[in-house]
Structures are given as structure tokens and as C-alpha cells.
Amino acid sequence: DVKVTQSSRYLVKRTGEKVFLECVQDMDHENMFWYRQDPGLGLRLIYFSYDVKMKEKGDIPEGYSVSREKKERFSLILESASTNQTSMYLCASSLLSGQRDTQYFGPGTRLTVL
Amino acid sequence: ILNVEQSPQSLHVQEGDSTNFTCSFPSSNFYALHWYRWETAKSPEALFVMTLNGDEKKKGRISATLNTKEGYSYLYIKGSQPEDSATYLCAFQTGANNLFFGTGTRLTVIP
Numbered sequence: 557d558v559k560v561t562q563s564s565r566y567l568v569k570r571t572g573e574k575v576f577l578e579c580v581q582d583m584d585h586e587n588m589f590w591y592r593q594d595p596g597l598g599l600r601l602i603y604f605s606y607d608v609k610m611k612e613k614g615d616i617p618e619g620y621s622v623s624r625e626k627k628e629r630f631s632l633i634l635e636s637a638s639t640n641q642t643s644m645y646l647c648a649s650s651l652l653s654g655q656r657d658t659q660y661f662g663p664g665t666r667l668t669v670l
Numbered sequence: 671i672l673n674v675e676q677s678p679q680s681l682h683v684q685e686g687d688s689t690n691f692t693c694s695f696p697s698s699n700f701y702a703l704h705w706y707r708w709e710t711a712k713s714p715e716a717l718f719v720m721t722l723n724g725d726e727k728k729k730g731r732i733s734a735t736l737n738t739k740e741g742y743s744y745l746y747i748k749g750s751q752p753e754d755s756a757t758y759l760c761a762f763q764t765g766a767n768n769l770f771f772g773t774g775t776r777l778t779v780i781p
Contacts (some may be wrong), residue, residue, distance in 0.1 A: 560713065598674060599684070599759070614703075624703035646714070656702040656718040659769065 559583070560662040562647055568668045577614065577665050579647030584619040586632035589648040589659065590622065593599075605630055637669045672696055674762045676772035683750050684780050691747045691775040695761030697741035702763040705734055705745055708774070709756040717745075718757075750779045 563578035581588065587606050591614075592609040601614030603622040611622050617640060623631040630649075634641055644666050648659040675694045683689045686733050695703065708714040718727040723738040731748045749752055757776045761769035 596773060598773045599769075600767060600771075601763075604768075628723070656719055656763065658719055658722055659702070661706075661714040663711070663713045 562662040577632040581649040585649035592643040596650045672770040674772040680776040697762040701765040704761040706759040
């Protein structure tokens, strides 16, 4: 079974703090993704990575950056957290780039920025 | 950002009832359509990946159909059980790696 884990289920941070959300997958997947989910909206893609050190902007990258130094780990960084980044963040991975592959999701991190 | 719509937004059914809901998506640039089930406090779980017009997929009491020409997919649950209570998400894939998600249908099955 593919396992995608996220470092925290709940996180509370203050405005202006630098925040790191970590995601690890254990199935040697090429692709990793970060989404956010807000009430009344579908999951929206922030960034994805199709290989180590490679990244692509998704639909809403502003205010975020990412890091993928190892294949199994994909980090989402909020350089200076703001209240409008309060959200549920989900990480996902899939096997191959450009395929009709299932994305496997982590359980999510609910981030509150005060 | 592409428009993927799911209806209804929420649904309450009695245990044993059968139910269905809809995912509508653009009929151009179709690559695949994904269905996920997301139970509270758990990870979204993949149900189906549908790729061809007319596809029908089945997993236990859950099945799905696909019409790419008119841009819709139906998810059916036969004989709903309380453990089917979840949010059901569909996601439209245009190629490459991007999935565009609908807002989901929240199903509650009343014992």
C-alpha cells in the first residue's frame, strides 16, 4: 500500500512566521503535489514536482515555495504566513509523469494562521 | 482553472437506498476523470480512473459511468450503508499532471 504522510495534522502559526509543511511518500513515486482545500472550493493545486529538484507552479503558487531535495520528500514553505493562508493542505503523489495515474493523498494538515 | 461541477452539494439517504450523483466537466481536452472518496479525518481514497467514452467501472456496490462527448460522469451507490458516508470528489485531468477538482458531494447515510 502506498503511504503518504504529512508532518502535522494540526498547526497554529502567527502572521509573518515562516512555516514548513513536510510530506513523505514511501513508494518511489516520481510526482508529488501540494493542494489546499477551502470551504466551497475544490482542491486547488499550489505546486507540483515531477523529479528531484524540479518544480512547477500550479494554479495558486503566490505566497508559497517548495523544496524537493530527495525523491520521497516534498516540502511546502510559507515564507511569511498570512491569515488568508489558513486552510487544509493536502499532499499527494503519483507514480509517473504525464500518465493517467491515481494520486495518493496524505491525511492533510489543517493550518491556522493567527 | 477549469470548471468542474458536482451535484448535489450534499445528500442524505436512508440505509439501503440507492443513490447517484453527477460530475460535469469540459468536453474538450479530456485525458481522464478520477473519482475519490474522502471520509472525515482520513486521506482521500481513489475509487476510479476513467479514460474512455462509455467507460463503466465497478467496485463492490459503487459504480461509475463516463460520457466524454457531453462532459459528465455519474457515480452510483447501490444499497447505501452508513460506512459510505463521505465526500465524493471528481477530478478532471487534461493531460500532464494537473487534476482539476470539483467541490464534492457530501453523502450522509442515515441508519
